[in-house]
Amino acid sequence: MLSLTEKAKEKIKEMITEENGNYYLRVYAMPAGCCGLEFGMELTNEIDSSDNFLDFNDFKVVVDDFSFPFVENLQIDITEKEGKTFFVLNSLKVGSCGCSSGEDSSHSCCCGNGNCGCH
DSSP states (O other), X not given: OOEEOHHHHHHHHHXXXXXXXXXXXXXXXXXOGGGSEEEEEEEEXXXXXXXXXXXXXXXXXXXXXXXXXXXXXXXXXXXXXXTEEEEEEEETTTEEEEEEOSSOOOEEEEEXXXXXXXX
């Protein structure tokens, strides 16, 4: 099952609160050529009939049907480096990679075949 560390939960809750609480955290996976899969996350207030909802008490995570089996073993963590906050997506199957939580709320992470990078 998708998991979030306590630090990640607090940061996501803070981000949703800043958006007046009317958002979900969307987590997704999509094919990424030679990388295998690209994981991403974004705040959204749009949902689809094929979305699955995971309740984390203070907010909900939305995962589409395609992504659901791939994010099953994903853990979202948070770290700080040089004054910047980064979300780190750790997959038990392909390793880990990190994405900054800058002004753009969309973060994607290419993880697979031992290669990780952020877009």
